[in-house]
Amino acid sequence: MRVSPSRLRSTLAALAVAAPLGLWSGAAGAVVRGEVTRDPDGLRSSVVRIESTTGEMCSGSLIAPDLVLTAAHCVMRKAGYWVVVVDRTFRQRRLRAIAASMHPDFVPGTTPENQPGTDLAILKLDARLGPDFRPLDLRSGGDIPQGDTVAIAGYGVVAENRRGTARVLRQARLVSLGELQVANTVTVVADRATLAETAGAGACLGDSGGPILRAGPGGYQLVGVVSWSSGAAQQGRVRTACGGFTAVTPIGQHAGWINARVAELARFEPGESMPAGARPHPSDWTGGR
Numbered sequence: 001m002r003v004s005p006s007r008l009r010s011t012l013a014a015l016a017v018a019a020p021l022g023l024w025s026g027a028a029g030a031v032v033r034g035e036v037t038r039d040p041d042g043l044r045s046s047v048v049r050i051e052s053t054t055g056e057m058c059s060g061s062l063i064a065p066d067l068v069l070t071a072a073h074c075v076m077r078k079a080g081y082w083v084v085v086v087d088r089t090f091r092q093r094r095l096r097a098i099a100a101s102m103h104p105d106f107v108p109g110t111t112p113e114n115q116p117g118t119d120l121a122i123l124k125l126d127a128r129l130g131p132d133f134r135p136l137d138l139r140s141g142g143d144i145p146q147g148d149t150v151a152i153a154g155y156g157v158v159a160e161n162r163r164g165t166a167r168v169l170r171q172a173r174l175v176s177l178g179e180l181q182v183a184n185t186v187t188v189v190a191d192r193a194t195l196a197e198t199a200g201a202g203a204c205l206g207d208s209g210g211p212i213l214r215a216g217p218g219g220y221q222l223v224g225v226v227s228w229s230s231g232a233a234q235q236g237r238v239r240t241a242c243g244g245f246t247a248v249t250p251i252g253q254h255a256g257w258i259n260a261r262v263a264e265l266a267r268f269e270p271g272e273s274m275p276a277g278a279r280p281h282p283s284d285w286t287g288g289r
Contacts, residue, residue, distance in 0.1 A: 017261040037153065038170040040088040043220070044169055045134040047211060050123070053080040057167075059154035059210030061222055062135045065128040068097075068259070070209030071227055071249070072106040072121040076283055083125055086169070087132050098270050099124040101261050102281040112208070112228035112247070116183045119227045119247035119249050120260070121209075124265045136211060136222040140258075142210065142252040144187045144223055146178035151213040152189070152246065154226065156206025166264065172201035174212075174246065186247040186281055187224060190242075196232050203229040212248045224248035 012209060025225045037043050048068055050058040060070035068083055075081055081097040101124075105117035112119055144150060153171040175192040179185055189212065191200025203210070212224030228247045231240040251258060262274035273282045 001047040022240060033048060035171060037171055038090075040090070041255060043153050043171060043213075044086050045088075045132065046220070047137045047153045047155075047169055049084040049167060050209060051076055051082050051201055052077065056157070057206045057207045059156065059206065059226070060123065061211040061225075062129065063122070063138055063222070063258075064135050064262060065130075065133065066124040066125040068125065069137075069225060069251070070121055070123060071112070071119045071220070071225055072211045072281075073099045073112050073115070073227075075121050075123065076102065076106075076108045079136060081123065083123060083197075084167075085129065095129075096126040097123045098126045099265065099268060099274055099284075099286040101265060101274065101284045103257060104281050106283075108283055113185065114183050115227070118184065118257075120225060120251070120258070121138065122261050124263060124268055124272060132218075136213070136220060137216065137218065138222055138251065138255070142223065142250075144189070144214075144250050146176050146177045147215070148153060148176045149192070150174055150176060150189055150223065151215070152201075152203060152207070152210065152226065153213065153221070154203060154207030154210035156204045156210075157242075158204065160182075165230060167206075174201060177245070180247070184221075186227060186245060187250050187273060188245045188247055190245050194232065196230070196244040198234050199232045199240075202243055203246040204242035222251060224250045 040190050046062050048060045050060050058067040058070055058074035063069045085093050103118040103120040126195055151173055153169055155167055155169055174189040174263045177188045177190055180188045190196040194200035207226050210226045211222050213220040214223050227249050230244040232244040256261045274286050
């Protein structure tokens, strides 16, 4: 299986690429053609839902008992943000986000596919989650080589016109097609069976910020964060931004920033100013918003 960068670029140019996956008003809630996650010991303990007071929704990953890694475009608006987790009985619990730190290269006001910077952010929660929840392993998060099998998980919709399917955790297996240079550099993943020629598994509205995972000996390892998606090359009359390519920010390339902000936010307490180290982003925020 090989898909050349030139083919990726030409295919994407012919598609209506998704608006931010996290925005209900955009073109792209659960993983397309994904399986519902019902294992109490599975990804429900690591993958969260992010909701704003303005009606937006994204996904994210626990990376510490009170820290969530997500996409920066999911939390750049002036709003209040809540993180929703589910316990072993799949009962929901809402925690308030009290601070957010975006990657310093992120450029607000752009769409994810036109983003020249790095679409990553970390949220600080108002309480620490207990042993019922399991932060994902960041230590082995390297590149995502072409041909590697990965998993995607998120709370998004199964199709753009099925808004009622959101807020259910689903996961699917995808394959890496390699790096793609657009406004920035992303890794593209797709359904191995269709390679985005026809509709297959992938991200949709509400899956932005969700994890791309690699299976490891001790469980899943977090290797990337979902940023945007496209529809398949062969769509017919009904155009869609789901079921084709899923564009991913590989976290291994940004481990220095992630580790520095994790260390600072781990010490951050409600009422304090945002830690000033590790080149904070002008749009970093604290408080209830």
